[in-house]
Amino acid sequence: MKVEGVESVFCVPGESYLGVLDALYDTNINVISARHEGGASFMAEGYAKMSGKVGVCMATRGVGSTNLSIGIHTAYQDSTPMVVLIGQVERPFKAREAFQEVDLAGYYNHIAKWAIEIDDAKRIPEIMHRAFAMAKSGRPGPVVVGLPHDMLEDKVEVHIRKPYPIVEPGVDSAAVREALNILAVAENPVLIAGGGVTLSGSSAWLIQFAEKFTIPVVTAFRRFDAFPNLHPHYIGWLGFGPCKSTLEAIKKADVILALGTRFSQVSTQDYELLSENTKLIHVDISPNELGKVYAPYHAIVSDAKAFLVEALKQEASAVSEGRMEMIVRARSEYETFSTSKPYYSQEYTDMEGVIHDLIEYVPENTVITSDAGNFFGWVCRFFPFREEKTYVGPTSGAMGYGLPGAIGAKIASPDRTVISFSGDGGFMMTMQELETAARYNVPIIAIVVNNNMYGTIRAHQEKHFPGRVVATDLKNPDYAALSRLFGCHGETVHKNADFVPALKRALDSGKPALIEIQTDPSILSVNQVKRS
Known part of the structure; x- marks a missing residue:
């Protein structure tokens, strides 16, 4: 954890991972002991969102880990990088319904990017570094690492590795140019900014993009800060009770540029937001998100910031006079609403x-x-x-x-x-x-x-x-x-x-x-x- 740059961990102390707590005593890592595991996992998730680092939380086996799971589910749906350390029953006792035993992989696999138990102490560096890398890479999310109680008491010599660098997928400049060509001829385009924008810290580039290519911006559900709400190109947010003119602008759009959003049920108003006649340009770091809800007319696998940086290198084409009028009108209606x-x-x-x-x-x-x-x-x-x-x-x-x-x-x-x-x-x-x-x-x-x-x-x-x-x-x-x-x-x-x-x-x-x-x-x- 020290090598990975961890500064704070959130936990409720537990007997099954007491060795980890004892080791933390000799570090300058800030250990925050909460009053409930659900609270600890929410703290780690909020910390990760705010710091841009991997959030770390810990809990004991079984009962503690299940309390912790609400924050793991939240991190999974929010694409928040977290590493979750959970104590586990002793290795010889597994699969006997031992005291507080839960099959961690079976319990967490569908709400975590990866769930693994470390059965051999020699593999701690390998698995922990991989856990941090997996939490941060691609579409970020939580990784659960089980720590059998007796494994933590083993004495082994290990080589502490360096964190591996996270290499984001490169962006194809020709694919970006094609996206800009589609936008250039659109009469009523709208950009939907999602968590990929907030996670990559690319709001400043998105502002330049919206201004340069004359496009209004809507933020996805609970991604309000992906774009400054007082900017003249901002026309609202998606979620429960949005401005009617915001929904109308999207439904009337001939082109939608979806930037780093997975088209959640709430954002899409029960998956009924986009018209069948709308051309969708979907940019997302995870290929698994492309086509999951709406079939894209043009798909690009890319980090949101990488796409914006590449797009800003290219010249803007002239757009129709009505496009700016549409933005002004939608903005005015949103201001009245908000x-x-x-x-x-x-x-x-x-x-x-x-x-x-x-x-x-x-x-x-x-x-x-x-x-x-x-x-x-x-x-x-x-x-x-x-x-x-x-x-x-x-x-x-x-x-x-x-x-x-x-x-x-x-x-x-x-x-x-x-x-x-x-x-x-x-x-x-x-x-x-x-x-x-x-x-x-x-x-x-x-x-x-x-x-x-x-x-x-x-x-x-x-x-x-x-x-x-x-x-x-x-x-x-x-x-x-x-x-x-x-x-x-x-x-x-x-x-x-x-x-x-x-x-x-x-x-x-x-x-x-x-x-x-x-x-x-x-x-x-x-x-x-x-x-x-």
């Missing part, structure tokens, strides 16, 4: 007013993390992500991600303001990680949007089974008081006038902070709010 207003309430806290105030009072490079919940409709609609690495969240829609994801992101970027958003349902799933933040002095701000229910599920319930509420009501504790018991700063906001003062005190506290926002339980969706 610009927050200072709506305030005295009885409850209006979420649009909260986002409006948040934009004004936090730095432009603030990092927002979130998990799943109906609160997120206000965040994704109204908060403008101005630059790369300002949003960290799960495309898997995992509840409980926001707080531990924020802790991981803050450890990766200690000088940035990091704010997590969670609903009351999701927050309670990993709330114990407030203690982790306090113990390691990680001053994040957790905003808990409280409507005393599983709000997203209630919305679906009311739609499909109206008047038959079951299992979605919650009764919550005083979150602000609980956060103070953990050693954090904590406040409750009942109306909008109280939010900015509470936010300022949280920012100034120098401690992990929580702001509980009491919202109207009758409002289950941002689209439900009708403004005059």
Whole structure:
């Protein structure tokens, strides 16, 4: 791990890999001990997204590893590089249903790029270096490495290797030129930017590309920071409740350039987004993604940055006058849709007013993390992500991600303001990680949007089974008081006038902070709010 440049690992300690923990004692690797394995895996995933490095998390065998699996699944769907070290039963005991035994390869193979157990201690360097390389290469993702308890006690002499260089596939300049030729004659092209852009850190090149080749940009589900949201070529995002004009622009497009996106179910509105008449140019680092959802008219296997760099070397052709008019029109409609207003309430806290105030009072490079919940409709609609690495969240829609994801992101970027958003349902799933933040002095701000229910599920319930509420009501504790018991700063906001003062005190506290926002339980969706 030292040779691979690992600086932080996240774990819940366990007997089955105690030898690894003991070895870490003699290193300068930062070991973050969480309160639940799910929280540890979310921290590692958020750290990896923010740092651009491989996230590392560890757990004990069986029960600990299954708790850890939610973050592994998240990393797999988000293409986040992670190496996961899991203790395992002693080698002679395997396949006997030994204490806490789980077949790691069988359990994880479909949600990890590779799952392997190290049965011979001499192979530790070989397998570990391969694990890091596999996590980073191609379409990144998690690699699971099982560590049998007795193997960790073997004494062997090994040669520590160097990390192998990751060689990205080269890009064919002729294929790029052909893509640009197709774009040049298009009347209504649209570029969809996905995780390949954020993972390769190529937002700056994408800005130049959009301007040079006169093309509007849409970001895929939860990839908001792939392109600056205030740029005149940005016309919206895909996901739940997007701007209608954004969807119309894509459906009317004669050419779609999909850059580093796997066309997820949510981005594609249940795989119904693209018209049969649309010519698709699909650029992705993994050939396995090409044609998986939509058949490409022109396919290029390439890292997103490599494609953009090559394209920017080539001359731009003249385009139709109507193309810029289309961009201006779509941008105008998106601005109307996404610009927050200072709506305030005295009885409850209006979420649009909260986002409006948040934009004004936090730095432009603030990092927002979130998990799943109906609160997120206000965040994704109204908060403008101005630059790369300002949003960290799960495309898997995992509840409980926001707080531990924020802790991981803050450890990766200690000088940035990091704010997590969670609903009351999701927050309670990993709330114990407030203690982790306090113990390691990680001053994040957790905003808990409280409507005393599983709000997203209630919305679906009311739609499909109206008047038959079951299992979605919650009764919550005083979150602000609980956060103070953990050693954090904590406040409750009942109306909008109280939010900015509470936010300022949280920012100034120098401690992990929580702001509980009491919202109207009758409002289950941002689209439900009708403004005059």
